[in-house]
Amino acid sequence: MQRTKRNGAEVFRITGARMGLEEDVRGRQRRYVISMTIRTLSVVATVLLWNVERHVAIVTLAAGLLLPYIAVVIANAGRESTPSLPSHFVPTPVRPALEAGNLNKTSDQS
Helix, strand or coil, rough: EEEEEECCCEEEECCCCCCCCHHHHHHHHHHHHHHHHHHHHHCCCCHHCCCHHHHHHHHHHHHHHHHHHHHHHHCCCCCCCCCCCCCCCCCCCCCCCCCCCCCCCHHHHH
C-alpha cells in the first residue's frame, strides 16, 4: 500500500497493522463533513428550485432527507479490515563475492 506524506514524499506500508485510530477517526469525520455539505447544498437547491423546476426540487429534497442517514451509516461503518502483506517483496541486493585470498602461510600469520 502506498501513501504520501504532506510534504509529498512516498511512504510504503510494510506491516500488516491497521492505520492508527487518529487517522481512522479523521477519515470518518472527513467523509461525514463531505456528506453533510452535499446535503446542505441539496436543501438550498430545493429552496431555490421549488417554484422554478419542481421535479428537480423534489429530487434534491429527497437527497437532503436521505443523506443524513447515509452519512451516519458510512461514518459508523467500523474500522478497516487488517490489510494483507504486500504481494511482492524487493529482492535483497546481490553482493559481489570476495576474491580468494592468498592461502600461503607467511611467518607473521602463525
